[in-house]
Each structure stands twice: as structure tokens, then as C-alpha cells.
Amino acid sequence: MGRRRGFFAEMQYQAAKAQKERARQAAAAERERVRLEREMHRAQAAAAMARERMARADVQAAAQAERELKRLHIEAQQSKVESLNADLQEELAAIDGILESTLAVDDYVDLENLRxxxxxxxxxxxxxxxxxxxxxxxxxxxxxxxxxxxxxxxxxxxxxxxxxxxxxxxxxxxxxxxxxxxxxxxxxxxxxxxxxxxxxxxxxxxxxxxxxxxxxxxxxxxxxxxxxxxxxxxxxxxxxxxxxxxPEAVDEYIGIVFGNSIYPDVIAANSDFDFSYSSELRELSITVVFPSPETIPKTKLFRYVRASDEIAETALTQKDVTTRYVNLLNNMTLRTLHEVWESDRAGKIDSISLVGGVNHVDPAVGQDVFVRLIALAVSREDFLQIDLARITPSETLKHLRAVVSKTPHRLTPIDDKKGVRR
Known part of the structure; x- marks a missing residue:
């Protein structure tokens, strides 16, 4: 499944993605610059001390130099761990904050600005x-x-x-x-x-x-x-x-809106959207492909093990992994609804029917399947009464009478045979 972005949607997506990547690279470059500068000063100090001790040809000084080099190596490893943890925390915060981050921007697209x-x-x-x-x-x-x-x-x-x-x-x-x-x-x-x-x-x-x-x-x-x-x-x-x-024009406009919606890389690389507008029903049908559970980071932090001189990972608990994945699906669902209606100032869309799931290989038959994990139908009037800055996503989905998988991290499909318009 997957919708090919329209011309303007692709243009907006690439521009927004490039801007986000420039910001990410600038932050990473600054961290790397600080780290390298710190390492440079340490290396210069160590080299100066080593030259001085070698000139004295003092056995004690040589031993001290060796200890100093070892200390500097440990500090370098610890500095690397700090950098890895900073990147990890940035990535996890971006995943956890995908709903909050979209509330800070106006998702409306003035098409004249594309001229x-x-x-x-x-x-x-x-x-x-x-x-x-x-x-x-x-x-x-x-x-x-x-x-x-x-x-x-x-x-x-x-x-x-x-x-x-x-x-x-x-x-x-x-x-x-x-x-x-x-x-x-x-x-x-x-x-x-x-x-x-x-x-x-x-x-x-x-x-x-x-x-x-x-x-x-x-x-x-x-x-x-x-x-x-x-x-x-x-x-x-x-x-x-x-x-x-x-309908095709409404679809293209929504494609532009979604093109502006830049998710963290780990989500963007493993998710997709398909949608279709019915002018007769004034309804937008959306299918969201969520990232599969295994694509979400499971590392809690990195640590340096001096005994083996290795950088090891401490894994998140299964409960934390499960909670993060459930929250991700809930937040992606609400973010999608919010972005559509905030961008639809002309009021063309009265309702949204949304299905979200994961592309998966069924281990029983070896066939590609789409596992449905969430489904809901909601009107504009009902959704716009919700203050997304103050809600608990899981409770909001209950309020919207969404059908949600009981164990989405295990890819347990929902039972929506009775439909979601109850």
C-alpha cells in the first residue's frame, strides 16, 4: 500500500524534510565540534606531557604517561557514550512528542505560497x-x-x-x-x-x-x-x-498537508498514508501504515564498561517498550486527524474514517498482510471540541469510540466487523 505524492505534495515534503535535516545536522555538528575540541585539548595536553616525560627518560614518568593515556581513553569513551545517549534521548523524545510537536504549528497550507x-x-x-x-x-x-x-x-x-x-x-x-x-x-x-x-x-x-x-x-x-x-x-x-x-484536488491538497508533516526518521521510514475524499459524503477515508513494533528503539541508554573497554546498551523494559508503541499509535492517529482538520479551513471535510495498521508477513502462510490495529470514524464537530494539549490519548480514543487492538505490540488485529459508527 502507498500513495504516490502529488507534485506539490512531494515538493513540500522534500522542503520540510530538508529543513528538519539541516536542523538535525546542525545540532549534531555542534555536539561533535564541542567533543572534538575537548578531545583536541586533551590530546595536546597529553602529547606535551608525554614529550616532557620522554625527554627525562624517567621510568616513573613513562608509567605516569601510560596512566594518563589510559585516563584520556576512558574519558574519550565516556564522551562517546554521552554523545550516543544525547542522540538516543533526542530520538526517543521526538517519537514520544509527535502529537505535541504538531500542535505548535499551523497545518494550513496557503497554496498561493507555492507559487x-x-x-x-x-x-x-x-x-x-x-x-x-x-x-x-x-x-x-x-x-x-x-x-x-x-x-x-x-x-x-x-x-x-x-x-x-x-x-x-x-x-x-x-x-x-x-x-x-x-x-x-x-x-x-x-x-x-x-x-x-x-x-x-x-x-x-x-x-x-x-x-x-x-x-x-x-x-x-x-x-x-x-x-x-x-x-x-x-x-x-x-x-x-x-x-x-x-475529490482529486482535495486529495492532492491533503497530500500537501501530509507532505509538510515530518516525522522522526525511524517513523517516516516505516510508515505511510493512503487517503481518498468523497465529495458526496464529504468524508476523507484514511489508511495509516504504522511502523512495526521492532522498528522502535528498545535501548534505554548506553554505558561504558571499563573492564572490557566496550560500550554496552541497557535495554528498556518490555513494559516501557509496549507503552511507547501504544502511545505512538495513539498519537499518530490523533495527529493525523488534527492535521487534516486544522488544514481544512474551507470546511470541505465533515468526517474522517480512519484505519491504522501494520504491514506484516503472516508466519502461518508466509503472505503479506495488513494487520488492522485501530479504526474509528469521527465528525469534525466532535473532534474540534477536544483540546489536544490537555488530553490523555488513550482516553481520547475511547471517547471517540475507536476500536483499538488490545495488544498492538503483538500485532493482535481488531475486530471491527460491526463497524466503528456506533
């Missing part, structure tokens, strides 16, 4: 920045002629020819340098044009690639928007069908 808005990341491309324009090409400074210094003194009369020759050579060399300068200056416009054309081509390629990235981004945004629009259209359809009191 989505497409979220798009900002556009990014490696080609968003324009290429820098080429810098202007400046002409090199024009060379100027620097004639050789004229001869001076007594030798000036005899050096005129030599000076004239040097000047002529300098002028010839200057002519070549100046001609090269003029040629370089003449090439500047052409070089500038080539640089501008190269920049224009590179910029054009950048813009082409930028446009390609933009088209891809726009397509991705359009696809995200299409998915969101489709989901919102499904939501609109659900809201409209729910307003028309269509």
Missing part, C-alpha cells in the same frame, strides 16, 4: 568588456644636424680641410637619418589605419560572441520561465479544482 517566481542569475560573458581602442602613433622627434666642432688654436689654420671633410661626412650621415625619419613619418597614417582596422575586426568578433552568449542566456532564462509558468499553471488548476470541490 514560484523564476530566478535568473545575472548575465555574464567573457566578452562583455569592449576592447580598448589602439593608441595614436606619434611621430618620432625630427633629427637635427649637429656639425663637428670647428678647430681652435694654432692648429686651426692647418685643420680646415680635415674639418670640412668631417662636416661633409656628418651632413651625408644626417641626410640618411633624416630621410629615414621622413619615411617613418610617412608610414604613420598607414600604420594607424591598419591598427584601426584590426581593432574593428576584433571588436566585431567580440560583439558576435557576446551576442551568442546573450542568446544562450536568454534561451536559458526562457526555459526557466517556461518551467515556472507550467508549475504555476498546475497550481492555478489545483486551486480552481479545489474550489470546485473535486
Amino acid at each position: 514560484r517566481v523564476a530566478e535568473h542569475p545575472p548575465f555574464q560573458s567573457a566578452y562583455q568588456t569592449a576592447l580598448a581602442a589602439p593608441a595614436p602613433i606619434s611621430a618620432p622627434p625630427e633629427p637635427y644636424f649637429q656639425p663637428p666642432a670647428p678647430p681652435a688654436g694654432i692648429s686651426a689654420v692647418f685643420a680646415k680641410k680635415k674639418h670640412a671633410a668631417a662636416t661633409a661626412a656628418a651632413q651625408a650621415q644626417f641626410g640618411q637619418v633624416h630621410a629615414a625619419w621622413r619615411a617613418a613619418v610617412a608610414q604613420i597614417p598607414q600604420r594607424q589605419l591598419a591598427a584601426a582596422q584590426q581593432h574593428q575586426a576584433a571588436e566585431g568578433e567580440r560583439l558576435r560572441r557576446l551576442a551568442h552568449d546573450r542568446r544562450r542566456y536568454d534561451a536559458e532564462c526562457a526555459e526557466r520561465q517556461r518551467i515556472v509558468d507550467a508549475e504555476n499553471a498546475r497550481l492555478d488548476d489545483l486551486i480552481n479544482r479545489l474550489a470546485d470541490n473535486e
Whole structure:
């Protein structure tokens, strides 16, 4: 047995489950961090002491170090036991408090809150920045002629020819340098044009690639928007069908409510719900699959046994195990009724018919069977008169004239052949 969750129910279930898991992991991580920090300080102190004693090479110090390491090991084991017991008590408290925990929240689901808005990341491309324009090409400074210094003194009369020759050579060399300068200056416009054309081509390629990235981004945004629009259209359809009191829409809404109802892991992994709404009777029929008795923790606490250096478990008494299981079934039943009616603000459900049991392999025939452990039918009017924060669950089920197994922990089925509407 089992109902496949609807789209929105699954979405709500996964979100609620993820939130609960994040809280659990955060608490566990904090406990582990404190434990590791404590162990780190102990290890550092022990290492420092060991190094000091080894340096003295003192037999007495070595024995003391061994005793200290043993003490630290015992403390580490005891710390582990504390952590295990903390986790165990947290798990047992969560099992025992499944009814109380739901009373602290409003189980109504405003379907408009499920409406989505497409979220798009900002556009990014490696080609968003324009290429820098080429810098202007400046002409090199024009060379100027620097004639050789004229001869001076007594030798000036005899050096005129030599000076004239040097000047002529300098002028010839200057002519070549100046001609090269003029040629370089003449090439500047052409070089500038080539640089501008190269920049224009590179910029054009950048813009082409930028446009390609933009088209891809726009397509991705359009696809995200299409998915969101489709989901919102499904939501609109659900809201409209729910307003028309269509049974399938009521079922889907109840599935969302149950999707928000997160049980402790050991229960969630071993339980299930099936339900069906009759618009003619205005009644919701629910089948609850309870966890089997063997799935519920039977450990009372963990303890460290120094003699064997082992962590042992102390089991709960059979009476405690039985009481916890009976209370679990009672609390799950009342929680289910409460969540349905608290969420049904539109008043579509006038009554609930509920059957709860356990999937079990019949040892006599080896066949899968559903063992019915509880059954009741109750009207909205009768149930809403009950203050669940002040009741004893077993007495409340008696008040509601529920048919309950006398020994559910032994999977003794109920006898409801006469029905539960008495």
C-alpha cells in the first residue's frame, strides 16, 4: 500500500524534510565540534606531557604517561557514550512528542505560497568588456644636424680641410637619418589605419560572441520561465479544482498537508498514508501504515564498561517498550486527524474514517498482510471540541469510540466487523 505524492505534495515534503535535516545536522555538528575540541585539548595536553616525560627518560614518568593515556581513553569513551545517549534521548523524545510537536504549528497550507517566481542569475560573458581602442602613433622627434666642432688654436689654420671633410661626412650621415625619419613619418597614417582596422575586426568578433552568449542566456532564462509558468499553471488548476470541490484536488491538497508533516526518521521510514475524499459524503477515508513494533528503539541508554573497554546498551523494559508503541499509535492517529482538520479551513471535510495498521508477513502462510490495529470514524464537530494539549490519548480514543487492538505490540488485529459508527 502507498500513495504516490502529488507534485506539490512531494515538493513540500522534500522542503520540510530538508529543513528538519539541516536542523538535525546542525545540532549534531555542534555536539561533535564541542567533543572534538575537548578531545583536541586533551590530546595536546597529553602529547606535551608525554614529550616532557620522554625527554627525562624517567621510568616513573613513562608509567605516569601510560596512566594518563589510559585516563584520556576512558574519558574519550565516556564522551562517546554521552554523545550516543544525547542522540538516543533526542530520538526517543521526538517519537514520544509527535502529537505535541504538531500542535505548535499551523497545518494550513496557503497554496498561493507555492507559487514560484523564476530566478535568473545575472548575465555574464567573457566578452562583455569592449576592447580598448589602439593608441595614436606619434611621430618620432625630427633629427637635427649637429656639425663637428670647428678647430681652435694654432692648429686651426692647418685643420680646415680635415674639418670640412668631417662636416661633409656628418651632413651625408644626417641626410640618411633624416630621410629615414621622413619615411617613418610617412608610414604613420598607414600604420594607424591598419591598427584601426584590426581593432574593428576584433571588436566585431567580440560583439558576435557576446551576442551568442546573450542568446544562450536568454534561451536559458526562457526555459526557466517556461518551467515556472507550467508549475504555476498546475497550481492555478489545483486551486480552481479545489474550489470546485473535486475529490482529486482535495486529495492532492491533503497530500500537501501530509507532505509538510515530518516525522522522526525511524517513523517516516516505516510508515505511510493512503487517503481518498468523497465529495458526496464529504468524508476523507484514511489508511495509516504504522511502523512495526521492532522498528522502535528498545535501548534505554548506553554505558561504558571499563573492564572490557566496550560500550554496552541497557535495554528498556518490555513494559516501557509496549507503552511507547501504544502511545505512538495513539498519537499518530490523533495527529493525523488534527492535521487534516486544522488544514481544512474551507470546511470541505465533515468526517474522517480512519484505519491504522501494520504491514506484516503472516508466519502461518508466509503472505503479506495488513494487520488492522485501530479504526474509528469521527465528525469534525466532535473532534474540534477536544483540546489536544490537555488530553490523555488513550482516553481520547475511547471517547471517540475507536476500536483499538488490545495488544498492538503483538500485532493482535481488531475486530471491527460491526463497524466503528456506533
